[in-house]
Amino acid sequence: MDISVIFDLRNILSPDRVLRDVLLKEHTTFKTGGPAGAFVLVENNDELARVVVFLKNREIPFFVLGNGSNLLVSDSGFDGAVIKLSGSFNELSVSDNVIIAGAGVLLSKVCLMAEESGLSGLEFAYGIPGTLGGAMVMNAGAYDGEMSYVVSEVTVLDGEGIVRTLSCEDMHFGYRESIIKHSPMIVLSAKMTLEPGDRAEIHNKMADFLQRRKSKQPLEFPSAGSTFKRPVGYFAGKLIEDAGLKGKRIGGACVSEKHSGFIVNTGGATASDINMLMETVEEEVYQRFGVKLEPEVIKIGKF
Numbered sequence: 001m002d003i004s005v006i007f008d009l010r011n012i013l014s015p016d017r018v019l020r021d022v023l024l025k026e027h028t029t030f031k032t033g034g035p036a037g038a039f040v041l042v043e044n045n046d047e048l049a050r051v052v053v054f055l056k057n058r059e060i061p062f063f064v065l066g067n068g069s070n071l072l073v074s075d076s077g078f079d080g081a082v083i084k085l086s087g088s089f090n091e092l093s094v095s096d097n098v099i100i101a102g103a104g105v106l107l108s109k110v111c112l113m114a115e116e117s118g119l120s121g122l123e124f125a126y127g128i129p130g131t132l133g134g135a136m137v138m139n140a141g142a143y144d145g146e147m148s149y150v151v152s153e154v155t156v157l158d159g160e161g162i163v164r165t166l167s168c169e170d171m172h173f174g175y176r177e178s179i180i181k182h183s184p185m186i187v188l189s190a191k192m193t194l195e196p197g198d199r200a201e202i203h204n205k206m207a208d209f210l211q212r213r214k215s216k217q218p219l220e221f222p223s224a225g226s227t228f229k230r231p232v233g234y235f236a237g238k239l240i241e242d243a244g245l246k247g248k249r250i251g252g253a254c255v256s257e258k259h260s261g262f263i264v265n266t267g268g269a270t271a272s273d274i275n276m277l278m279e280t281v282e283e284e285v286y287q288r289f290g291v292k293l294e295p296e297v298i299k300i301g302k303f
Ligand SMILES: Cc1cc2nc3c(=O)[nH]c(=O)nc-3n(C[C@H](O)[C@H](O)[C@H](O)COP(=O)(O)OP(=O)(O)OC[C@H]3O[C@@H](n4cnc5c(N)ncnc54)[C@H](O)[C@@H]3O)c2cc1C
Pocket: 029, 063, 064, 065, 066, 067, 068, 069, 070, 071, 085, 103, 127, 128, 129, 130, 131, 132, 133, 134, 135, 136, 137, 138, 139, 140, 141, 142, 180, 185, 186, 187, 188, 217, 219, 223, 224, 225, 226, 298
């Protein structure tokens, strides 16, 4: 990244909020990824709009980093700006049966607030290790629930730097899909409308879901959750296992012995190891069963 861009960004924000040489492996749950051209901490809508307009005018690629729990970042990193939302993006409030959360708030925190307030509907999301922003983009879901069932409004910054409010319909939510994934929009916050419920029941449901995760998923290793989307009519993990790929390794990357739907970093895996293993799995499953596995994990940078 051109050093003049760093200086200009530091003038827009402040020197301590535009960092160089930040390794993205420290910001992803896969624990892989090289340096960001610039790592930019943005604290409010106004700053975000100024940064986005600047980057667009200079034609500098950028992306918003949530909790990095669905990303495979290249070993060579990302030669652009990585925007991390902080400050006012971490605000969380509840009023009656409505929770409003900033895009940077961890989903688990939103779930705990719902539980504390005796509000039901978000139990499924407890244990998904992402931010509210990432959960909107991915329409995160589990155990027959997904964000689209509870979201009533999403506030975004559009490609022109204008703040807009989208309804749930406007979001075009689908299976691990939303309009945000295919547009330059950035999620600022979301409003979730929940149902009054019994606190103990909500608590027990969340504890049960968490326990199920612990018993079925290889949470002891770095990963990005399910590597592939569920193909219509199949389960990715079962296809991978039936193709004899459970435990298959490339470098430090391994198809989990505990859950074949997860590729894990057993220690020292490079992004390239993980990418090669993903491609091997896709190829073998296609050869064996004629089913095309589509990555759920988003790849960033050059592979
Ligand atoms: C152990 C484990 C278990 C998991 N279980 C589940 C599960 O049960 N269900 C499920 O759906 N997922 C699961 N995941 C995957 C992941 O947690 C979700 O996809 C989550 O929603 C990603 O959120 P994030 O904040 O980490 O986003 P990131 O991974 O940081 O980003 C994902 C995408 O969203 C974009 N993005 C993030 N924030 C914004 C924003 N504010 N505005 C615009 N774009 C943004 C990023 O640019 C990127 O394209 C799991 C992951 C792990 C590691």
